[in-house]
Amino acid sequence: MKACSKPNIPHHWSNFYTVHAFRGSGDEMVERLAHYLAESQGKQRDFVLPYSTPFERLSYWKSRLNNSVGAKSGALWKANFLEEVLAQSNRLHDPRYLGHQVAVPLPQLSWLQAATSLLNNGMAIDEMGPASSPMEEAVMQELAQFMGLGSAASGILCHGGTLANLTALLAARQRKASGNPWKDGSERPCAVLVSEQAHYCVDRAVRVMGWGAAGAVKVRTLANHQIDPVALRIAFAESTARGLDVIAVVGNACTTSTGTFDDLEVLAGFADENDLWFHVDGAHGAAQIFSERNKGPLKGIEKADSVAMDFHKMLGVPALCTGLFYRNGSDAYAAFSQEAAYLYENEQEEWWNLSKRTFECTKRMLSVAVFGIWEAHSHNLWESLVDRLVDRAQVAARAIEQRPHWELFAHPQSNIVCFRLRGSDNAALRHAMLKHGPQYIVKTVLNGETWLRCTFQNPLTEESDIEALLDRLEELKANRG
Numbered sequence: 001m002k003a004c005s006k007p008n009i010p011h012h013w014s015n016f017y018t019v020h021a022f023r024g025s026g027d028e029m030v031e032r033l034a035h036y037l038a039e040s041q042g043k044q045r046d047f048v049l050p051y052s053t054p055f056e057r058l059s060y061w062k063s064r065l066n067n068s069v070g071a072k073s074g075a076l077w078k079a080n081f082l083e084e085v086l087a088q089s090n091r092l093h094d095p096r097y098l099g100h101q102v103a104v105p106l107p108q109l110s111w112l113q114a115a116t117s118l119l120n121n122g123m124a125i126d127e128m129g130p131a132s133s134p135m136e137e138a139v140m141q142e143l144a145q146f147m148g149l150g151s152a153a154s155g156i157l158c159h160g161g162t163l164a165n166l167t168a169l170l171a172a173r174q175r176k177a178s179g180n181p182w183k184d185g186s187e188r189p190c191a192v193l194v195s196e197q198a199h200y201c202v203d204r205a206v207r208v209m210g211w212g213a214a215g216a217v218k219v220r221t222l223a224n225h226q227i228d229p230v231a232l233r234i235a236f237a238e239s240t241a242r243g244l245d246v247i248a249v250v251g252n253a254c255t256t257s258t259g260t261f262d263d264l265e266v267l268a269g270f271a272d273e274n275d276l277w278f279h280v281d282g283a284h285g286a287a288q289i290f291s292e293r294n295k296g297p298l299k300g301i302e303k304a305d306s307v308a309m310d311f312h313k314m315l316g317v318p319a320l321c322t323g324l325f326y327r328n329g330s331d332a333y334a335a336f337s338q339e340a341a342y343l344y345e346n347e348q349e350e351w352w353n354l355s356k357r358t359f360e361c362t363k364r365m366l367s368v369a370v371f372g373i374w375e376a377h378s379h380n381l382w383e384s385l386v387d388r389l390v391d392r393a394q395v396a397a398r399a400i401e402q403r404p405h406w407e408l409f410a411h412p413q414s415n416i417v418c419f420r421l422r423g424s425d426n427a428a429l430r431h432a433m434l435k436h437g438p439q440y441i442v443k444t445v446l447n448g449e450t451w452l453r454c455t456f457q458n459p460l461t462e463e464s465d466i467e468a469l470l471d472r473l474e475e476l477k478a479n480r481g
């Protein structure tokens with residue numbers, strides 16, 4: 001090793017770039033975050049979400065900016081800044097967090113995130129991520145094969161399911177639409193067949209590609225929110241008759257509102273019969289592939305041309321981290337084909353230059369967390385996490401069914417449960433809980449009516465937390481009279 005030379009850090013940056021400042025703030029940070037984690041896991045606060053209106057919060061943060069600038073000497077941020085961020089944020093690590101579909105991250109991944117923040121390798125081309133690029137290729141190939149997509153399968157990591165779904169549909173367009181849409185634009189107006197229950201990002205992707213509202217053909221669903229196969233055939237025939245170039249069918253695995261899986265076998269057969277691209281939006285539920293007990297609803301996923309799966313939903317990875325898998329790895333290059341002389345030497349398939357397959361140019365070193373977990377645990381850690389979360393939903397469903405006055409929307413296939421208190425204004429009930437806590441749940445509208453909705457993201461949620469939630473909602477109802 002070479003002798004250490006002392007870096008010449010200009011005086012006015014010495015607080016920010018020195019190893020001494022780094023180590024000091026790191027020590028403090030570890031202590032503070034460990035305390036925060038203990039407090040959250042131990043349910044020591046009176047609420048999961050500190051309630052105040054968006055206007056009150058904006059006014060708070062604006063007033064801080066209006067105060068004179070000046071961090072404590074040696075610090076990059078003001079003394080109470082971190083405290084306020086912690087105090088005013090939604091506490092996902094509290095077992096009473098039963099709200100949206102965001103991972104309660106495996107706490108130790110914070111340190112890997114910290115490491116990759118320090119490294120900040122940009123990932124666009126090989127030289128910008130010499131460790132994390134081949135790591136991504138290796139782990140994505142393995143995961144694609146684990147999913148059953150076959151020996152030619154591969155994938156990329158990107159920032160979010162929204163972007164993954166758009167990227168998959170760009171590949172679908174290039175493979176299935178007439179002409180060369182990437183070069184010349186679409187020859188005919190294109191469309192995709194998608195459940196009326198699909199996440200809004202599919203509709204948004206279609207509009208981004210310039211196909212307008214008509215480009216997302218919303219297929220009617222059955223009472224259980226699965227695509228109705230009869231309606232699918234009719235929608236296809238009608239869209240084709242209207243002159244639309246129907247290129248793809250998108251399956252839900254699972255729906256955002258109720259956690260319902262489309263029948264992927266049926267959709268795969270339909271796509272095959274009609275030469276359509278088959279994309280699975282598995283942003284939430286594709287993670288169940290890791291669980292022997294809970295992968296049943298994903299039957300048929302192995303026939304998909306592409307699958308989006310968020311690691312930051314059921315798999316404990318901090319947001320954002322999404323896998324986009326292709327049955328034929330080469331299809332990934334169809335999504336984009338760009339001349340960028342300063343980046344690429346040619347337009348060939350080069351797995352090592354990842355931005356040839358991603359919308360992003362610079363991206364975070366997303367592969368590090370995924371590879372680290374997979375290398376150490378294979379599917380086992382994710383299996384136990386998925387099983388625990390789905391089990392929580394099943395425990396909740398049983399508790400709801402056992403109580404008079406409560407109604408369950410459907411038996412959970414995933415970790416999402418929709419339910420309501422009969423004869424109650426459920427929207428008002430949820431608002432009361434938002435304001436007064438201590439739990440945090442969300443709501444949704446199904447068939448024009450409001451239902452309460454829980455996503456079980458926290459493996460530390462106990463059966464007693466679920467009973468306490470129902471008790472509290474009953475109490476809030478009683479208080480409302």
Ligand SMILES: Cc1ncc(COP(=O)(O)O)c(C=O)c1O
Nearest residue numbers: 101160161162199254256283284
């Ligand atoms: C089914 C489905 N697709 C896509 C998305 C969007 O994913 P992201 O939030 O990672 O962009 C979500 C988010 O909840 C989802 O549930």
